[in-house]
Amino acid sequence: MHHQLYSPELDLRFQQIENPFQNTFEWAFDLPILTNWLHQRFDAKLFWIHGKPGSGKSTFMKFLFKSPCTWQLLYDFWESDAREIKAGFFFHYRGSAAQKSFEGVLRSLIIQVVSPYSESYRERYQRTRIWYQQRKRQCNELKGRIREAHAVMGTAEEQIPEIKEKINQLRTKLEKGDDDGDNRKSMTEALDAAQSALKDLQKEYAKSRVAVPELIGVLQSKVQDIYNVAIKLRKEEDVPIRSFLSQIVGDFEKLDSRPETKLGRIVRQILNQEMLKMNLVLFFDALDEFDGHPDVICRFIKGLVQGSARSKTKVKICLSSRPWKALQDHFSAYPQIALEMHTKVDIEDYVTGSVKGWRSTMPFVNQLVSAILTRANGVFLWVRLAVGVLSRSLKPDGNPATLEQLETQLSQLPNDLSEFYQLIIERIGRSNRHRTFALLELLARRNPNVPPPTAAQIREAVLVSECTDFQDAEEILKAAHAANTAEQARIDLATWGGGLVEIGKRDRPELMH
Helix, strand or coil: CHHHHCCHHHHHHHHHCCCCCCCCCHHHHHCHHHHHHHHCCCCCCEEEEECCCCCCHHHHHHHHHHCHHHHHHHHHCCCCCCEEEEEEEECCCCCCHHHCCHHHHHHHHHHHHHHHHHHHHHHHHHHHHHHHHHHHHHHHHHHHHHHHHHHHHHHHHHHHHHHHHHHHHHHHHHHHCCCCHHHHHHHHHHHHHHHHHHHHHHHHHHHHHHHHHHHHHHHHHHHHHHHHHHHHHHHHCCCHHHHHHHHHHHHHHHCCCCHHHHHHHHHHHHHHCCCCCEEEEEEEECHHHCCCCHHHHHHHHHHHCCCCCCCCEEEEEEEEECCCHHHHHHHCCCCEEEHHHCCHHHHHHHHHHHHHHHCCCCCCHHHHHHHHHHHHCCCHHHHHHHHHHHHCCCCCCCCCCCHHHHHHHHHCCCCCHHHHHHHHHHHCCHHHHHHHHHHHHHHHCCCCCCCCCCHHHHHHHHHHCCCCCHHHHHHHHHHHHHHCCHHHHHHHHHHHHCCCEEECHHHCEEECC
16 A cells, blocks of 8 residues: 555655754744643644745744654643554655545545554564465475475386386396397396386385374474464454554555545545544645645645544644635634744844855944845745845945945845745846746756756756757757856856756756745
């Protein structure tokens, strides 16, 4: 079941989200509304984190998911004899179908919830099962050897009389002495061969006749071992963890319907199970990137905390999204925070850290930081873009920029992110526009099911996109290979991307999110 459901792309978005800037989001565990929700057992099983586009919701969700403080504060939610399970799904609209679809959510949840139990069960009983399988193989080998011995005995019992008859006939002819010398010699050789064959057959027959009872005795001992282990394993049938796994897998194999319906029933079965005490904490990021009607995913998430009264599965869910009206209609009654209302200090730390290298030539940096913060309005991504734009214009003529120049530049930056993106594109030289288009298309349409290309590979693909025939492409690639260092690739992608493209882990280019 695991192999049918799992795909590496299900975890890809979580891995792509950058870790927060140093000390960012530490304030979260000083917020009573959040700590109370984590720490106490009250009726509100959902917590909604909403924020403007670019306010850092995904980074914040990853921070909460990974932070030990989150799981320490959940201490009172856990029951001492219950298994603690955390699971998360981070939607990604630019990703594959599995990263943004309802089926992808179901597949991911089932894997994350069931895997800890299957691994625990395997560790506990694997040695016994390996031993059991070894004995079964040994029994099959013994049965094979017994069949071979019986076959040898059967062949011998059939052929020995025939060979004896042949020997008697040859002896009779030789005793008569009617044949010439050559024929007599031939019959003598045939007699010797027949006697030798008879001797070998009789030896094999005797050997097999002795071996069969011995092999049967060993086989009976192995069978008794298997019987004893089978009794031991049969007792495991009543172990709750095995019953839980058997029921899940059994239904997975039995149900024959649309994937979403089939997997939905299994999720519902996990929520309503009465065999194992399970404390389940779920994180869903970017509900607004779900590839479907918002009501579908909202009703599903609310349904996850509505298990049967007898269920032994307890559920808490933390979710994040933009504050769309459709989402407000579903979640406004639950504990919540607007992220941009709490990140002023984080943004200030980020800006200060980002421009600290400018202080040596610009003593007015503090004033610039203040101007950036005034415009930020709680949107991390706007700050990152603004710092990038300012850094690329610091020394237009080889001299440090003045405060007035930078403030003028800052004042021209739009508040709306879409307009900001448009401005960035417009500021890229027209001679590079085609390359910018090719770069963004390559990254936006990349197949998430194959390993991501390196910066050097993307650079070559962008250059080749300008060619009109094979010969042009060949010449371009030869020239590119001559200067295609990792540093050159980074420089070119930064020029063409205008700050919208970042080089991630292992030298892999990514679109800024």
